[in-house]
Amino acid sequence: MVLQRDAPITLSGLIARQDGEVDASAITVTLTGDGTRRAGKATVKNNRFTATLDALPASETPYELTVAYGDQTVFHLNTVYIGDVFVASGQSNMELNYEQYYGTTAEARKNLGSAFSLSDLPELVDDPGIHFIRAAHTTDSADFPVDPVMGGEWKACTGTDAQYLGYLPQLFAQRLRTDEPHVPIGIIQTAWGGTPIRDHVPGGRIYKNHIAPLRGMRIAGVIWYQGCNDAWQLQNALDYEARFSTLINDYRTVFEDPQMPFLYVQLARWGGAQYTQYVRQAQLDTLTDPNLKNTANLGMTVTIDTDKGTSSVIHPLGKDIIAARMANQWRAIRAHKAIPSGPLAAAARRTGDGTVQLTFHSGTAQGLRAMKPDYSLSASTDAMATATSQPVEGFEVADASGEFHKATASIDGSAVTLRCPQVRAISQVRYLWAGEPHSDSLLYNASALPASPFILAVSR
Template sequence: MTFLLFLLATACCLSSLHALELSGLYADNMVLQAGRSLKIQGKSAPDETVQIEIDGNVFSGKAAANGCWMIELPPQAPGGPHVFKIAAASGSKIFHNVLFGEVWLASGQSNMNMALQHTDQADAEIRIAEDPDLRIFRVGLKTSATPVSDVHGRWVAATPETAKGVSAVAWYFAKELRQELKVPVGIITASHGGTAAESWMSAEALHSLPETAGSYAGLQKSIQALEQAPTNVDLDDSNWMEEGIPLENWNRQKRRIHWDYELHPVEYDGVIWARKEIELPADWAGQDLILSLGKIDDYETTFFNGTEIGKTTQHTLAVRVYEIPGALSKAGKNLLAVKTFKIGWGGLIGPDKVMFLQRKGSEDKVPVGGEWLFRAAKLEFKMISPRLPTRLYNGMIAPLRQYPIRGVIWYQGEANAQPENAKKYRNTFAALIEDWRRAFDQETMPFYYVQLAGFKTNLGNGWPLLREAQRRTLEIPNTGMASAFDIGDPKDIHPGNKREVGRRLALWPLVNEYGHNKIPSGPLLREIQVENGKVRIFFNYGQGLKSNDGQPLRHFEIADKNRVFHPATAEISGESLLVYSSQVSKPAVIRYAWKDYLDNLNFSNETDLPASPFIADIPEKEYSHALRRPLTMFPI
């Protein structure tokens, strides 16, 4: 049977020289989205007929004058395998072992990027990671100044070998869908660590939003800086550990950050020196000393007054501690010099409080943190920084636009969690979601994301504000949030329990897209009422509100108009809470779990899913806080 379907004569970016071309996502072992019409796009010779054949059914279209073509296929049932053929006079392609199923894109920063092999119970999970109907496509790291049209990679079926390096969150999400739906699942991963939301937005979205206007302006400055950035550096550094060398070409580093931030907007590998003059008391002269330099990334050689005192020869983030013989120490000025070998981020990362010189056998210390001089001796160009605004959207998301997907899962926010940026994140994140929905031509494309896990930071209100921005993003239709606050790690920004994160994310599409009878979330603030100086709170997903440990609910606080918060009592009353404090007669603000990390959260619903943290102002008479009410201001 032959169907003649329409062609959309739109601009396409594949750079065909009159040869048949498609995105690299179209390949052997691919999973195509089932149950909905599919717009298959490509490029060929101008004005020629293009045909797609699946199981004897032929779908035809004609290329436009610019060679672009798009053929719309009718919805296909889940299953396979199929042979997928595309033919034109200018060429043909045949893809084998093709499945129709559910296709999701997984993106974000390092917690999405974290490989299965580095997570809790990884060995046991990898051993059983054999599923021919779960397919993975990993988008490689690519930055670009402009949107690119093609992507390189390959679809692979899940095996212990292919699964171990895949995003753990994406893996457990896809596995949950496979178990629940019993249909093929394809997961496309496109993520990179340490990246802010602005890196994943188009230039148009960035430019249009007041909250990201600064990022757009910074992008223009970075473009100018790129023109002056060297491709490579190769200097003679044989005397850089000595006193008296010229220092006019050395730069100042005032705080402990990775070298990548200092070299921004270009990323290099190479050798970077750091040096600092230290003033020692007169009675330290001739004394044996202990030097603590804190953590250094990657490896280094350390010199004191021109003499090597220690080194590491392989990558480690261990705190460097070296002994300095008394013959090297002198009263007055002494010189510390560190030759760091940068593979990746690199740098003296401290923190300052563990950087000191100490007289051996004494508690006396002289700090060596603070400002250092640094200079690159050898640099080899790697790439334009992926942390520049738009660069990852252009290089890793734009080329996916031609491939039909069901929706997106997202784990990001840590890089936006400085307090001032966190206050803007609600609108920034909303713009990103709208940007991607426009790019994939799906006005209500499902977009499900993770609320930041617990982690002890030095960012004040930054992480609570970011979580609040994430909660308020639920105002956008067809979004959902999986809170990970309760499964964090106070000392590790990359907590290991990604199984539960993936499971919680999967609950949202199982309910919204696939009609399963489940509760997708823990309690989410819906409405607040004031009753005689007490605050009654109603929740979405408030079925079976409870204390997980049988103890009184913790971490509720109330403040009056002076915004001085006091611990509050929270009592469960059906599907609502009654919250009050004897110290606050006229509550003006209420908040829950307003910390970067808490290890004893106990408020959930009948599913044991945790309640989301929140903060809300309470007008004097009454306050109703509906999820879909537009909110842009953050009470602090």
């Protein structure tokens, strides 16, 4: 088990007494280790106790947790680490693990397709300092349901146990451990493949026993990858931003941190669902959604260039690249620096007949350049794209009729100028507006991060 460092430690549980009400004054919760003993008194409501202990620094040396009722020990755990705890939520691209998705011939055939082979999968992490607990796919229990494969307990990300744990969260944790090897990482994996976002918000069937039971627990942040199931129907895609901003607000309330880091993945290339580009736009717009109570510590990872050429399958490769980008965002948050981001389009202004100037949000457009993404199986976090003299591709413009035409793009400092002689009065601009766009030259910034796909109305 891992508890969050540098934050008050809140623990809760259920004590059943056959002889009547539970006496809160008889409950003692203690953490023993590092030559010290820390105790917290409990409050009780409906036989469920809650106790808060003082914050502790990170420790790879385990503490012992004891819950006593009077002189009787009712719960004891002898391996409790203090570190950074993340909730890994969403659907299958967050849940994706070897055992469920590639562990049988039938599953491997379904998830590999002809795009890649088992040997192309990322290497499983082997680190006893990374610990997981995985929620079961059930909505029947009233409390957090631990997946039976976990044996009812947290598992270290080592040996054969790693094959049951999500690739993306374990690769993300590995990146963090490289920076701070003395800080244990805990992953609470609640991701559930094939689920729409409505299942994850208050009132949703997953929320009620995967997220709500964690109320009051302090964590380092949430990592989120979801949206494919909302890309099949237009209305779900159009509703995504409102639901997503509600989810972020509520999760920050559940974990009692209004600025809790929330790092999420924009949908990768895949042409299987009709409205993927609309969900991507909703994910982009969430960064500045006025309904968010707080936009601090919110980061989106663009994945339009990460799939290593495997965009024909719904679970593409590239989780190592996504993990690296998310880890860089986490590092920036910890250091109180600007969160790394590729160019984010802010406004489009008509500058003449058939001409538009595109500008970007502050801090995202330094060193704009055209680069060729590496859509090969050998792509890595060290070499994702290379410089090219070819103009940026993927821009389209339309007039009031709504008919889009290709536009040529030229980079002018921190802006991009688009030209299209077929459309004199440009009223809309879009970039990589498809579920599975194909372009050999994409827009990047000096940090070698790609621009997010988008659609924008043009102002005069």
